[in-house]
Amino acid sequence: MPIHFSWELTLGNERVSQTDFEALTAHNTPLLNLRGQWIELDPQQVRAAKRFLVERQSSGEMSLLQSIRMAQAYLNQFEDHTVKPGVTQDAEMPFLPSATSPDEMLPLEAVDVDGWLRLVLDHPRTQKQVTELSEPAGFVGELRPYQRRGVGWLAYLRRLGLGACLADDMGLGKTVQAIAMLLHERMVAAEPATAPEDASAAATAYLPALLICPTSVVANWRREVERFAPSLRILVHHGSGRLDGDAFVTTVAGSDVVITSYGTTRRDIDLLQQCAWSDLILDEAQNIKNPAAKQSQAVRRIVARNRVALTGTPVENHLTELWSVLEFLNPGYLGSHERFRQQFMIPIERYNDDDRARELRRLVQPFLLRRLKSDPTIISDLPEKNEMVVYCSLTQEQATLYENTVQEALAALDRADGIQRRGLVLSLLTRLKQICNHPAHYLKQEAPLRLRSGKLERLTEMLEEALSVGDHALIFTQFVEMGTLLQRHLIERLQTDVIFLHGGTSAPQRDRMVQAFQRDDGPAIFVLSLRAGGSGLNLTRANHVFHFDRWWNPAVENQATDRAFRIGQRRNVQVHKFVVAGTLEERINAILESKQSLAETIVGSGENWLTELNTDELREILTLRRETLDE
DSSP states (O other), X not given: OEEEXXXXXXXXXXXXXXXXXXXXXXXXXXXXXXXXXXXXXXXXXXXXXXXXXXXXXXXXXXXXXXXXXXHHHHHHTTTOOSOOTTOOOOTTSSEEESSSOTTSEEEOOOOOOOTHHHHHHHHHHHTOOOOOOOOOTTOOXXXXXXXXXXXXXXXXXXXXXXXXXXXXXTTSOHHHHHHHHHHHHHHHHTSOOOSHHHHHHHHHHTSOEEEEEOGGGHHHHHHHHHHHOTTXXXXXXXXXXXXXXXXHHHHHHTOSEEEEEHHHHHHTHHHHTTSOEEEEEEESGGGGOSTTSHHHHHHHHOOEEEEEEEOSOSOSSOHHHHHHHHHHHSTTTTOOHHHHIIIIIIIIIIHOOHHHHHHHHHHHGGGEEOOOTTOTTTOSSSOOEXXXXXXXXXXXXXXXXXXXXHHHXXXXXXXOOHHHHHHHHHHHHHHHHHHHHOHHHHHTOOSOOTTSOHHHHHHHHHHHHHHHTTOOEEXXXXXXXXXXXXXXXHHHHHOSXXXXXXXXXXXXXXXXXXXXXXXXXXXXXEEEEHHHHSSSOOOTTOOEEEESSOOSOHHHHHHHHTTTSSTXXXXXXXEEEEEETTSHHHHHHHHHHHTHHHHHHTOOOOSGGGGGSOHHHHHHHHSOOGGGOOO
């Protein structure tokens, strides 16, 4: 959708043509009388303007995406009137370079638009609500008001040919909004076109949509489409028996939605590129957070008229993840990765530059819709979520292992540097977490387990109390080995059925486990590894969530908690975050809580920052405080 534009120069408050400008500046005088006003000329800007007029056409066409980029960058000037030194800007930025010298910059004084484009550009600035779309024909169920707005927003950007990131909080129904959007577009295609963009949409609406998701939720997506949009024809392209060659292409032509996984996409990218797609939808889009990964590169190679990203965590650890998602949705909008790193990543992540953070939020605002469960205007019938830190003590065995491990590691760190040192720090963190969990976890033992871990004893006590009143629980651990120990121990101690889902669980087994837990007569305790079970599952039968060991990433932990705290939950959810007092767990928890406000704006948290600490700083965080031992 091309946008016609023309540049105009201003001297003072007066607009001048290119001919008049050249005539007025031909005398090279520092003062100029223009229509009764004396104007002081900056020689650098005069040179820049002349060069700009030579190098760039006075009129032409740009894309809608470029015009949005320019308008949003221009609006940023009202929050920050200064030009950051050393930042390279381009024609979409509020200062237009006409030379390689950063001193010769032309300020963009105004953006004037007419017609329908004014409404398009006005929307993100004024935060006007997008029109709600009611349930489309063929949709089985009822959308909540905020979901109708979400469907309307997706359809609105789709008509403009712009990619959209639906980043609603976990549990607010991103899946159902995407399904409703697909049904709505097929309904629109059956109606006469009233505008050029509608005709363009209708031309591709009957092409199939490709949905890419983690392997763990392929079956869930199939069930959700069958439930809410039974009229849509589904092809699941996954597993060893999936179609290939002409058989695949022919079957796709007779389908409405093709569901596949990220891993299958990487392997079958040449096959997927043979088909024409109306929509390319990424679920759990943080799976393309590494732009250099083969998986991310494969996804970006797929051609589709419309692109949608669904994720509750558009930024987990670094702003690179946000760039990667936006580059998938609207290629080139945020510039090259290197330019983005210089302009936003370094100032925000390294120097906590609030101005740059606000500028970035404004730039991504038109393409990112995020609503929170905590907002009462979004959803008022969701129960409360109560989060608490559960402080546990070390046993004497744990304390001895902990102290010995720390002292040996710190001595080794003094002799290491560079990548070797970072590797030693990460290895040390893993070992200390294992010791805090249970000595048997660290020592690779299977038994005995009782009375050797303060964490395990506290977990057992709390579960006994929860089960006695008919409650149900999820337990998250990042270690498969610890999950196995927990499952065996809890079965023996509590005399109840305990199921365990981890990365080695097959898709059919995973499906059976979820369905079993959700049944009224199902197991009361579900142990899950954080990576395998932290996303894509609906486990609303649980009203307790235990984080047995911590990932030290609020976004990832919140995503896991939202397996229970989501639409369909009827009871208040109690979230228990286990921390061993006096250890690195307590120290890191305190650091993260002090930085929580930053993590909730743009930047997440991870563990890599610990590798950059010097030995004295590490010693302060890791050294055990003996007064916290379990006597």
